[in-house]
Amino acid sequence: MLTSDFDYYLPLDRIAQTPVEPRHSSRLLVLNRGSGELEHKVFLDLTDYLHPGDLLVMNDTRVIPARIYAKKIPGGGKIELLLLKKKSDTVWETLVGGKGMVKGRSFLLPNGLVGRIYQILDGAKRLVEFSEAVEPYLTQIGNVPLPPYIHETLNDAERYQTIYARNPGSAAAPTAGLHFTKELFDNISAKGIQFAFVELQVGLDTFAPVTETIVHEHRIHTEWCELPQTTADKINDTRRNGGRVIAVGTTSVRTIESASVGSLTDRVVGFQGPTDLFIYPGYQFKTVDAMVTNFHLPRSTLLMLVSAFAGKDKVFAAYDKAVALNYRFFSFGDAMFIY
Secondary structure (H helix, E strand, O other), X not given: OEHHHHOOOOOHHHEOOOOOOOHHHOEEEEEOOOOOOEEEEEHHHHHHHOOOOOEEEEEOEEEOOOEEEEEEEOOOOXXXXXXXXXXXXXXXXXXXXOOOOOOOXXXXXXXXXXXXXXXXXXXXXXXXXXXXXXXXXXXXXOEOOOOOOOOOOOOOHHHHOOOOOOEEEEOOOOHHHHHOOHHHHHHHHHOOOEEEEEEEOOOHHHHOOXXXXXXXXXXXXXXXXXXXXXXXXXXXXXXXXXXXXXXEOHXXXXXXXXXHHOOOOOOOOOEEEEEOOOOOOOOOOOOOOEEEEEOOOOOOHHHHHHHHHHOHXXXXXXXXXXXXXXXXXXXXXXXXXXX
């Protein structure tokens, strides 16, 4: 299977630069993966496709204000830091923008903390060591990082958080969840549908295109995730009672399926740890019955995951229709419901 098989043409003006208001007014493209039938709705209509006894599983990670501007020591030249992954209280894997950021180079943060380049990694990635734990200061000195294809200023940083975000740790939002509102939650609950939560800490690698020619040769990034036992119990009860397990976002899919792969039975068990599960066509889903997802970048592992779930031909036919009908793509764009 070739990576080029997952390329498609997208006019730049289809990339959403700002979110719609209210959140649930975004468009919703509904795909029946059995028949390939498409329906065009708004996200508030999602309730019409949910059944009493279904379970929505959502990623409650919260994006941290991980972009920090600092000054070199000595010299005072400006650099930009993007915290990617916490290694210890004082050491972070970080993207560093600026010249001369070699091993041992120091820099000064706006609150007076000092950092130094501890180790050179691939490209602009560095291990950075701070003079003390930086996390408690991020709300004061950091900014929420938006994806590289968004060029407009976001006036309300909470608009890049789901309304149920509670566990800080991600460099990017689980964007399928951005469409949910309290009104929609109330509508879903009133229909007898339950919610459960997982956590997957989203890294910026989620936006990176696959560069290998052959799909299976790609080494997917590793992300930390947790599926609590309480969520596992809800999933198992839902399946036993004939309901559907509906994942909100590809991050929830990866977490659920990672826990399923690790189980020695057909029951899902609680799981915590790193996952490098790479889902592409040919993968046999263990637990997920339906999913809510946004429109994904060409050549991305996320597009490959969705193609594995619904069939590549059906997904690309849906994307062609979405482009033709001016759907909005990527993080602040419209959504799909695939069942």
